[in-house]
Amino acid sequence: MPDRRALAALVALLAWSAPHAAAQVDELDADEVEARILDVEPRILDVEARIVDVVVPGADRTEIPIGADVLFAFGSADLTPEARQQLAGVVDRIRADGPSTVRVEGHTDSVGDDATNQVLSERRAAAVQAELAGQLPGLAIEAVGFGETQPVAPNELPNGEDHPGGRQQNRRVTIVLVR
Amino acid sequence: MPRRLPAALVCLAALAFGACSSGGDDAAPSTTSTTGAATEEPTEELTLELVSSVQPSVSLDIPEEPIATAPAEASGTHLDVFALERQGDSSLVLVLGLRNDGDAAYTIQRQFEDSTLKQQHEGTPDYLASGITLFDAENLKRHLVYLDEAGGCLCSVVGTKSVEPGQTAYAAALFPAPPEGVDTVTVQTPVGAIPDVPISDA
Numbered sequence: 001m002p003d004r005r006a007l008a009a010l011v012a013l014l015a016w017s018a019p020h021a022a023a024q025v026d027e028l029d030a031d032e033v034e035a036r037i038l039d040v041e042p043r044i045l046d047v048e049a050r051i052v053d054v055v056v057p058g059a060d061r062t063e064i065p066i067g068a069d070v071l072f073a074f075g076s077a078d079l080t081p082e083a084r085q086q087l088a089g090v091v092d093r094i095r096a097d098g099p100s101t102v103r104v105e106g107h108t109d110s111v112g113d114d115a116t117n118q119v120l121s122e123r124r125a126a127a128v129q130a131e132l133a134g135q136l137p138g139l140a141i142e143a144v145g146f147g148e149t150q151p152v153a154p155n156e157l158p159n160g161e162d163h164p165g166g167r168q169q170n171r172r173v174t175i176v177l178v179r
Numbered sequence: 180m181p182r183r184l185p186a187a188l189v190c191l192a193a194l195a196f197g198a199c200s201s202g203g204d205d206a207a208p209s210t211t212s213t214t215g216a217a218t219e220e221p222t223e224e225l226t227l228e229l230v231s232s233v234q235p236s237v238s239l240d241i242p243e244e245p246i247a248t249a250p251a252e253a254s255g256t257h258l259d260v261f262a263l264e265r266q267g268d269s270s271l272v273l274v275l276g277l278r279n280d281g282d283a284a285y286t287i288q289r290q291f292e293d294s295t296l297k298q299q300h301e302g303t304p305d306y307l308a309s310g311i312t313l314f315d316a317e318n319l320k321r322h323l324v325y326l327d328e329a330g331g332c333l334c335s336v337v338g339t340k341s342v343e344p345g346q347t348a349y350a351a352a353l354f355p356a357p358p359e360g361v362d363t364v365t366v367q368t369p370v371g372a373i374p375d376v377p378i379s380d381a
Contacts, residue, residue, distance in 0.1 A: 046327065046328035047325045047326065047327050047328070047333065048325065048326045048327075048328075049269070049325065049355035050322070050323035050324070050325070050326065050355065051320050051321070051322050051323070051355055052320065052321040052322075052323060053319065053320060053321075054314075054319040054320060054321055055319050064319065067314070067367055067372060069367065069371055069372035070314060070316075070365050070367065070372050070374060073250065074250070074252055074371070080374065082365075082374035082375050085316060085374070085375060086314075086316045086365065086374060086375075087316070088316060088317060089315075089316050089317050089318060089319045090319070093319065157289075157294065161289070162289075163289070163294065164252075164289060164290045164292075164310075164369035164370055165289070165292060165293055165294055165310045165369040166294075167369065168310075168367070168368075168369040168370075
């Protein structure tokens with residue numbers, strides 16, 4: 001037969017995790033319950049670690065979308081001083097995969113007019129093309145811009161509000177490794 | 180695959196849950212004070228209201244000067260990183276500020292939110308800092324904010340609030356850590372990115 005202190009600890013633990021058991025605690029000595037709670041093991045919380053692979057493999061091509069904000073200032077087609085470091089993993093991946101050609105695709109969000117975004121996407125693709133070509137001599141690298149015509153997320157919410165998270169996803173440069 | 184964090188680590192993470200700003204803030208009450216010792220960088224203590232039921236509120240010391248900064252999308256606004264610390268082997272805590280150096284008030288609403296969370300988990304609050312991610316350029320991985328077992332984001336509420344000129348609004352979030360040896364990551368938000376932010380140990 002369990003002793004009273006062990007039972008108190010069990011009931012205290014139940015009360016901690018299940019409110020419906022709280023009434024049972026009232027029947028026990030409050031000091032005793034409080035003392036036993038100190039002995040309870042720390043609570044463990046389940047969390048989901050979400051780590052997403054940026055590389056999207058395919059049958060005949062592998063895509064590596066990089067956020068434009070990582071490489072460029074807003075509205076600019078000049079690579080930032082940190083851009084080379086940001087592209088280091090891409091260069092390593094290209095070397096490892098050995099593609100026949102690489103295609104650099106520029107995309108923008110919907111802010112601004114179509115013509116401006118088209119030019120911006122082309123210039124950004126060309127800037128990344130030049131950076132990759134400098135590190136990967138001899139590899140055929142193409143550059144193309146799509147402006148805002150190929151969004152991967154809505155630029156606006158259904159109620160018409162701005163959707164900064166969607167626009168962020170749309171501002172991107174995708175490096176395509178063609179086998 | 181779910182991980183299990185000990186309560187002590189969750190409490191450390193909870194340091195970053197709340198949201199506040201240094202004045203002009205219509206969100207949770209906050210207190211500030213300078214606590215730095217003479218031989219250390221001065222720090223500012225913030226009392227933050229938490230989203231998670233795990234901890235209702237916490238206090239956090241942050242340096243007065245950010246460890247990294249970059250312009251944000253809106254003219255006159257900047258993103259400042261005040262802390263990016265490993266907590267144990269598995270987590271990073273980020274404390275981010277949006278500083279308004281412009282001439283007009285800047286309203287934060289959904290700028291830091293991952294809107295897909297509301298579709299995946301009914302009851303997810305609005306205006307979370309759930310859209311902040313970390314980009315590991317070396318390993319080509321993107322680290323998203325932890326979700327707890329109920330689908331709750333381990334992050335702070337950021338909006339709705341008006342950030343007056345000269346003020347900073349703070350956000351925080353907890354992420355799975357990159358592998359040992361990765362010393363920097365890029366902090367990405369829907370309104371801009373801060374490249375090559377150094378990771379420190381707690």
